[in-house]
Amino acid sequence: MKSLLKMTLMETKLFLREPVGFFFTLIFPLMMLFLFGSIYGNIPSKYFNGQGTVDISVPAYTAMIIATTSLLGLTITVTAYRENGILRRLRTTPINPFTILVAQVIVLFIMTLLGMLLLIVAGKLVYNLHFEGNALSVFMGFVLSILSFFSLGFILSGLMPTARTAQVVGMVILYPMLFLSGAGFPRELLPETIKKIANFLPLTYVVTLLRGLWVGDPWSRHLTDVLILSVILVVGVLISIKTFRWE
Amino acid sequence: MQLRVWQEISKDKSWGKRMYMVIKVQGLCKAYGATVAVDEVDLDVQEGEIFGMVGPNGAGKTTTIECLEGLRKPDRGQVTVLGVDPQQESHFLHLHTGMQLQLSNLPDRMKVWEALDLYSSFYPKAANWEELLVQLGLEEKRNTPFGKLSGGQKQRLFIALALLPNPELIFLDELTTGLDPQARHVIWDLVREVRSHGKTILLTTHNMEEAERLCDRVAILDHGRIVAMDTPTELIRSQGCGESLIFSVDRPLTTEFINAMEQIGRLDIQGERVIVYGDSNQSSMVKDVVLLLSRLDVPFRNLRSEQSTLEEVFLKLTGREMKD
Numbered sequence: 001m002k003s004l005l006k007m008t009l010m011e012t013k014l015f016l017r018e019p020v021g022f023f024f025t026l027i028f029p030l031m032m033l034f035l036f037g038s039i040y041g042n043i044p045s046k047y048f049n050g051q052g053t054v055d056i057s058v059p060a061y062t063a064m065i066i067a068t069t070s071l072l073g074l075t076i077t078v079t080a081y082r083e084n085g086i087l088r089r090l091r092t093t094p095i096n097p098f099t100i101l102v103a104q105v106i107v108l109f110i111m112t113l114l115g116m117l118l119l120i121v122a123g124k125l126v127y128n129l130h131f132e133g134n135a136l137s138v139f140m141g142f143v144l145s146i147l148s149f150f151s152l153g154f155i156l157s158g159l160m161p162t163a164r165t166a167q168v169v170g171m172v173i174l175y176p177m178l179f180l181s182g183a184g185f186p187r188e189l190l191p192e193t194i195k196k197i198a199n200f201l202p203l204t205y206v207v208t209l210l211r212g213l214w215v216g217d218p219w220s221r222h223l224t225d226v227l228i229l230s231v232i233l234v235v236g237v238l239i240s241i242k243t244f245r246w247e
Numbered sequence: 248m249q250l251r252v253w254q255e256i257s258k259d260k261s262w263g264k265r266m267y268m269v270i271k272v273q274g275l276c277k278a279y280g281a282t283v284a285v286d287e288v289d290l291d292v293q294e295g296e297i298f299g300m301v302g303p304n305g306a307g308k309t310t311t312i313e314c315l316e317g318l319r320k321p322d323r324g325q326v327t328v329l330g331v332d333p334q335q336e337s338h339f340l341h342l343h344t345g346m347q348l349q350l351s352n353l354p355d356r357m358k359v360w361e362a363l364d365l366y367s368s369f370y371p372k373a374a375n376w377e378e379l380l381v382q383l384g385l386e387e388k389r390n391t392p393f394g395k396l397s398g399g400q401k402q403r404l405f406i407a408l409a410l411l412p413n414p415e416l417i418f419l420d421e422l423t424t425g426l427d428p429q430a431r432h433v434i435w436d437l438v439r440e441v442r443s444h445g446k447t448i449l450l451t452t453h454n455m456e457e458a459e460r461l462c463d464r465v466a467i468l469d470h471g472r473i474v475a476m477d478t479p480t481e482l483i484r485s486q487g488c489g490e491s492l493i494f495s496v497d498r499p500l501t502t503e504f505i506n507a508m509e510q511i512g513r514l515d516i517q518g519e520r521v522i523v524y525g526d527s528n529q530s531s532m533v534k535d536v537v538l539l540l541s542r543l544d545v546p547f548r549n550l551r552s553e554q555s556t557l558e559e560v561f562l563k564l565t566g567r568e569m570k571d
Contacts (some may be wrong), residue, residue: 002368003368007365010361014354014357081354084351084352084354085352086353086354088318088348089346089353091318092316092318092346093370094369094370094412
């Protein structure tokens with residue numbers, strides 16, 4: 001327990017020292033918010049069911065952070081730890097090497113949550129952000145989404161031979177998904193064909209779930225999202241148990 | 248606390264005290280698919296000794312060490328480390344041994360003190376890492392990120408990490424590979440100092456000079472087998488190519504001289520340079536050669552004698568150049 005705490009603190013420091021991860025988790029989403037906020041403001045729009053651009057962007061950008069920390073942050077870190085023998089070194093100590101994976105998950109969870117909180121604070125202060133949902137429901141949706149994406153990150157890190165490959169493959173998967181799923185760009189503005197393609201992307205379900213819960217949709221309206229994300233979580237964990245390698 | 252049943256061997260004759268087998272390996276075999284990495288290896292490491300495993304790349308050194316550390320499961324054979332089976336009781340082993348691994352690392356942005364602080368939290372009775380920092384000369388580097396350390400500093404940090412558990416046994420795998428001579432000598436001194444505190448050290452190396460200078464006993468591995476195992480001095484004496492004497496002469500040698508010299512050893516004349524090869528049991532070669540030179544009144548200069556090195560023994564036994 002003491003080791004887990006120390007490890008988590010250490011991984012937090014390492015996260016904050018890594019400018020790229022820090023930037024894409026905490027800074028970049030804010031920049032996007034201010035950019036589109038300054039263009040469109042947060043005036044209720046008929047395109048977005050009477051919500052403003054900032055209102056729909058906060059949950060959507062949260063989905064973006066979830067995808068970035070999982071598919072880039074988690075994947076690259078775990079692959080690099082394996083590639084550089086950090087996991088191997090830990091296996092020669094009395095602590096369970098899973099500790100470092102748990103610590104990694106805790107740190108990325110907290111940082112992603114922090115990224116979302118920054119968006120909320122900035123939205124409230126600058127653009128009079130509206131929130132009509134239940135905070136606990138949104139948090140639960142967030143937890144399900146991030147765990148399900150972490151499991152995808154673990155599958156990837158098991159398959160990637162080096163951190164360099166992990167980075168390239170992570171980006172190739174992440175960037176199209178960000179734009180097609182509605183995380184980086186409002187879904188309403190996408191043509192029907194693209195929306196159909198987007199139905200095959202896991203991130204689409206995170207965006208729909210979080211945006212729905214944000215405006216107070218009942219869970220019953222998002223059973224598909226919950227079901228798909230839960231299946232990804234369970235299958236992802238099972239696959240990563242199979243594919244994960246310590247060295 | 249676990250009861251340790253150490254294998255006790257008969258009283259060591261020279262020391263008159265009880266010696267313990269810290270490591271005992273019998274018939275160790277390990278293959279990766281069709282490639283046999285370790286083939287019927289037997290070895291014993293006694294308490295307080297520095298034991299070296301040398302051999303070309305792929306000789307099975309690292310695989311052997313990994314079987315001892317419990318990181319790999321042997322296909323066959325008996326392995327006992329600190330009285331336990333590494334596979335069965337890896338937790339016990341990890342509590343009581345220090346390990347420095349080839350190909351292991353720390354995150355680049357982790358600072359020296361942070362690594363020591365973190366790793367010391369893994370052990371219930373960890374050594375004081377502040378003291379280790381001083382002992383290993385890393386005090387000035389305490390706030391330096393791992394990625395900014397030199398090769399020698401990194402290895403010193405790894406030794407510090409290996410010493411954190413207050414281990415009875417330390418594994419050092421390829422500790423000085425890639426270091427410059429200064430850094431290598433610093434590391435050798437450190438290893439000797441660690442041993443002087445009564446710890447047992449098992450190391451692997453490519454560097455024959457390192458094995459010769461540092462190790463009490465050396466096992467030479469080739470193709471997964473131990474081809475020789477003894478003290479470096481004894482290996483050189485029994486397996487060495489003997490001694491050679493080299494000197495230069497100013498005028499051509501007479502037939503009388505050549506005939507007389509060939510009684511002492513094999514002769515090789517390269518222009519003005521003359522080399523006489525004696526075998527290793529010939530204790531009086533220098534005297535014989537010098538006497539002959541002065542009896543026949545042959546002026547000579549630059550006389551020097553060369554001993555076999557462990558490297559020559561190694562090359563003779565493994566029959567090829569080291570592939571580094």
